[in-house]
Amino acid sequence: MNTVIVLAGGVGRRLGADIPKQYLKISSRTILSYVIELFSSSTEIDNIQIVADKFWHELIKNDICQYDLKHKFIGFSQPGLTRQLSVYNALIDLKEIVKYDDIIIIHDAVRPFLTLENISEYINKLNGYEGVIPTLPLKDTVYFSEDGQNITSLINRNKIIAGQSPELFVYGKYLQANEKLISKVSGEISEKSEIFSINGSAEPAVLSNMNLRTVQGNDENFKITTNADLIRAKNILEGTVK
Numbered sequence: 001m002n003t004v005i006v007l008a009g010g011v012g013r014r015l016g017a018d019i020p021k022q023y024l025k026i027s028s029r030t031i032l033s034y035v036i037e038l039f040s041s042s043t044e045i046d047n048i049q050i051v052a053d054k055f056w057h058e059l060i061k062n063d064i065c066q067y068d069l070k071h072k073f074i075g076f077s078q079p080g081l082t083r084q085l086s087v088y089n090a091l092i093d094l095k096e097i098v099k100y101d102d103i104i105i106i107h108d109a110v111r112p113f114l115t116l117e118n119i120s121e122y123i124n125k126l127n128g129y130e131g132v133i134p135t136l137p138l139k140d141t142v143y144f145s146e147d148g149q150n151i152t153s154l155i156n157r158n159k160i161i162a163g164q165s166p167e168l169f170v171y172g173k174y175l176q177a178n179e180k181l182i183s184k185v186s187g188e189i190s191e192k193s194e195i196f197s198i199n200g201s202a203e204p205a206v207l208s209n210m211n212l213r214t215v216q217g218n219d220e221n222f223k224i225t226t227n228a229d230l231i232r233a234k235n236i237l238e239g240t241v242k
Contacts, residue, residue, distance in 0.1 A: 009079025
């Protein structure tokens with residue numbers, strides 16, 4: 001079984017909008033709705049779990065009614081204090097639904113340009129591995145700076161790759177990888193837990209030495225982070241860019 005965790009709990013401070021960017025509308029529908037529609041229409045996807053604050057649940061439910069035509073939405077998870085804690089909350093919520101060897105797919109709500117072909121390819125490439133990470137080569141020269149002001153050394157960009165979502169993992173292995181980074185005090189996650197330092201979904205898997213495979217990512221599957229990204233997305237979704 002293949003279950004998508006859609007991360008829609010971000011507040012979008014870098015965009016500077018009044019509402020989180022995943023709920024902004026393009027062509028009279030939210031950015032999140034395009035992601036819901038895509039995963040719902042994929043024959044490779046069985047379930048959709050959405051991480052979102054309760055304040056936005058009714059809005060999201062309207063999107064689900066209109067765009068989850070295959071009825072794959074199974075529930076909400078609450079956002080955590082960090083992106084990775086949001087992922088962890090969803091992993092815990094899926095414990096009674098997802099089996100150890102099932103696949104979970106983690107995707108950003110603000111990446112509406114993933115394709116059905118991407119989904120199928122990434123899932124197929126997981127065969128024999130515990131995780132699949134789509135990556136893109138770096139196009140610019142990369143430097144290392146010890147103090148943030150002076151160039152210490154040049155880094156071979158041919159050996160550096162940038163990850164993008166969705167990231168795919170074997171559920172049980174990935175849950176264990178996250179739990180290794182968590183310590184608890186009186187049943188609550190300690191603020192000193194390593195998971196608070198995690199920035200990307202693949203980091204727990206890498207730290208846990210999971211057997212990961214990289215695949216060619218999709219340049220068009222960009223994350224809407226800045227106003228320039230939003231304008232680019234509007235141009236594409238409104239049909240002004242063919």
